[in-house]
Amino acid sequence: MSKEPKPVAIIMIEDDEGHARLIEKNIRRAGVTNEIISFRNGTSAINYLLGADGSGLAAVGRPSLVLLDLNLPDMTGIDILARLKANEHTRRTPVIVLTTTDDAREIQRCYDLGANVYITKPLNYESFANAIRQLGLFLSVMQIPELD
Amino acid sequence: MLRSGSGRFVGYNLLLLAGGVIVLLMIVSAAFMFSARSQLHATESLRAARVDRLVLEFISDLADAETAQRGFIITNREAYLGPYEMALAQFAKNSADLRLRAAEVDEGKAIAPEPVEELIRLGQARMDLIGKNLAGFRAGNFDPAQLADTMDRGRVLMDQVRQKGAVIRDTAASVRIARAAAMRDAASLLTTMISLGVAMIVVLTTGAALAMARHVREIDQARRELVDINQDLESRVRERTEAVMRTNDELQRYAYIVSHDLRAPLVNIMGFTSELESATERLTTYVRKVGGDDDDPERADALVAVDEDIPEALGFIHSSMKRMDSLINEILKLSRAGRRVLEPVPLDMQGLVTECIDSIRQRFAEAGAEVRIEGRLPDVVSDRSALQQIFTNLLDNATKYLKDERPGQITVRGRLERGSAVFEIEDNGRGIAEADFERIFELFRRAGTQDKPGEGIGLAHTRMLSRRLGGDVSVRSDGESGTTFIVTIARDLVLRMGRNET
Numbered sequence: 001m002s003k004e005p006k007p008v009a010i011i012m013i014e015d016d017e018g019h020a021r022l023i024e025k026n027i028r029r030a031g032v033t034n035e036i037i038s039f040r041n042g043t044s045a046i047n048y049l050l051g052a053d054g055s056g057l058a059a060v061g062r063p064s065l066v067l068l069d070l071n072l073p074d075m076t077g078i079d080i081l082a083r084l085k086a087n088e089h090t091r092r093t094p095v096i097v098l099t100t101t102d103d104a105r106e107i108q109r110c111y112d113l114g115a116n117v118y119i120t121k122p123l124n125y126e127s128f129a130n131a132i133r134q135l136g137l138f139l140s141v142m143q144i145p146e147l148d
Numbered sequence: 149m150l151r152s153g154s155g156r157f158v159g160y161n162l163l164l165l166a167g168g169v170i171v172l173l174m175i176v177s178a179a180f181m182f183s184a185r186s187q188l189h190a191t192e193s194l195r196a197a198r199v200d201r202l203v204l205e206f207i208s209d210l211a212d213a214e215t216a217q218r219g220f221i222i223t224n225r226e227a228y229l230g231p232y233e234m235a236l237a238q239f240a241k242n243s244a245d246l247r248l249r250a251a252e253v254d255e256g257k258a259i260a261p262e263p264v265e266e267l268i269r270l271g272q273a274r275m276d277l278i279g280k281n282l283a284g285f286r287a288g289n290f291d292p293a294q295l296a297d298t299m300d301r302g303r304v305l306m307d308q309v310r311q312k313g314a315v316i317r318d319t320a321a322s323v324r325i326a327r328a329a330a331m332r333d334a335a336s337l338l339t340t341m342i343s344l345g346v347a348m349i350v351v352l353t354t355g356a357a358l359a360m361a362r363h364v365r366e367i368d369q370a371r372r373e374l375v376d377i378n379q380d381l382e383s384r385v386r387e388r389t390e391a392v393m394r395t396n397d398e399l400q401r402y403a404y405i406v407s408h409d410l411r412a413p414l415v416n417i418m419g420f421t422s423e424l425e426s427a428t429e430r431l432t433t434y435v436r437k438v439g440g441d442d443d444d445p446e447r448a449d450a451l452v453a454v455d456e457d458i459p460e461a462l463g464f465i466h467s468s469m470k471r472m473d474s475l476i477n478e479i480l481k482l483s484r485a486g487r488r489v490l491e492p493v494p495l496d497m498q499g500l501v502t503e504c505i506d507s508i509r510q511r512f513a514e515a516g517a518e519v520r521i522e523g524r525l526p527d528v529v530s531d532r533s534a535l536q537q538i539f540t541n542l543l544d545n546a547t548k549y550l551k552d553e554r555p556g557q558i559t560v561r562g563r564l565e566r567g568s569a570v571f572e573i574e575d576n577g578r579g580i581a582e583a584d585f586e587r588i589f590e591l592f593r594r595a596g597t598q599d600k601p602g603e604g605i606g607l608a609h610t611r612m613l614s615r616r617l618g619g620d621v622s623v624r625s626d627g628e629s630g631t632t633f634i635v636t637i638a639r640d641l642v643l644r645m646g647r648n649e650t
Binding site: 018022071100101121 | 408409411412413415416419420422423480484
């Protein structure tokens, strides 16, 4: 094992191309240079995160942070969240939920399932950009725990 | 159906009652008639008996006188003449009696006066003969031959008296027999009539009992039909309610999805508009900085574009975005309220409405309006929060659209109607035109002068909630002197939701 922690990859699961682009732009503006890996649907994201066999072994030694949209064409973000948090190898991976609704029950549900942060995509672009930039600052100081 | 059956029943019963009364009257009058005739028969019978007795006495007196005469002649003692004297004294009275009483029998029709007179005449002759004999004997001119002759005449007379007496007694006896027979006939007639009457009453009573039994059966049948109809109606109401609730649920889901999915592209438009803005700023700065020939028409155009056209366009895009965002938010809010699981509990409506009034008391004070609850509001089993929103919305509306020239009066009243509770919120405000009665309940629609803030969501919300509570909301207004909102909800939501929701 190397002493230097591996750089954290940002895994963005977002079906809306525009949203993905805006999020990426604002993260970059905040000075975050980590690699951003984008997925447009739930299936490919799960395949990547848990590996093709779904065991989660693929995630070992690959620190990452998940930006998750709840509204996906093939499954709900909640399903992905639940599977990540149920897998032994991925359950410590931080998940930031990004969605358009501010439904209290939905937010509650995400936190219950183990989401670390919940961010509403507001229509007020300034506050959205701010939130993303702050998220970038947060990412730059955050330590991603990893099992040896 | 029941009504006509009942009419027929009353008709039957009146008929039977009348029949019964007639039969009873017949029996009673027959009894009276029998009694009167019996009395007459008895009287006549007694009179005939008296005549019989008088005839016997008459004969017996004559016999007494004869016996006395014989005793006196044999013994020549005055003592034997006692019975004669008595018989002589009785004779006249008996004769008069006999004449009178015989004439009384059957008003003189039964016993003719002739035989009676004949009897009396014969008796008198006998009496006279005895008197003459005694007088002669006393005088001492006792001639056995003459005596024997008078004795013979006496015996002949006496035989004639007995014969006549027997004739009269036979007549009297035949009167008594005839009367007795008449009485027997009358009695048997009465018995027959009573039996007939009893039979008729039995028939009438049976008829009445049958009519009553049939009527009871009809009532029972009608009651069962009514129960069936009621059950049918109830199940239909429940089906309809379920259908309305299902439609409502679908609309809510639809609204949720639409609002949710509408926001996603909006985020992009908003985000990239901002990107465009910041890019424009950089461009503007550059265009200004670059400078150049002020007469260059292309440069002037570019300046107009960056100074006016682009900011104006962005401004409109922003304000439209904002408007769309707030509309979507309202739909989302409505859809969320519609998706909330209802919790029916027993509610004290008087208390609940009072709380609603208290919660916006400040608004009433500002509007100078007076609000009161008229009578007692009926209690229901329903969802507290939904009802609070309904009443707060409607009360708030009432204060919002009051007429400036008159002090506001808001009245809340309620009543029960079958399985529903009906509440009315009446104000004396500006009213609503009839053309707008349905429109005001639609989302984002408003009526009248648009001088008050609002999104046009309150009444849509109220309608959605009332429907979810198993009812609806409607409006009544003449368009100028006030408005009444009528909220109908299920009296017991648990009951109304039935089996489809627990």
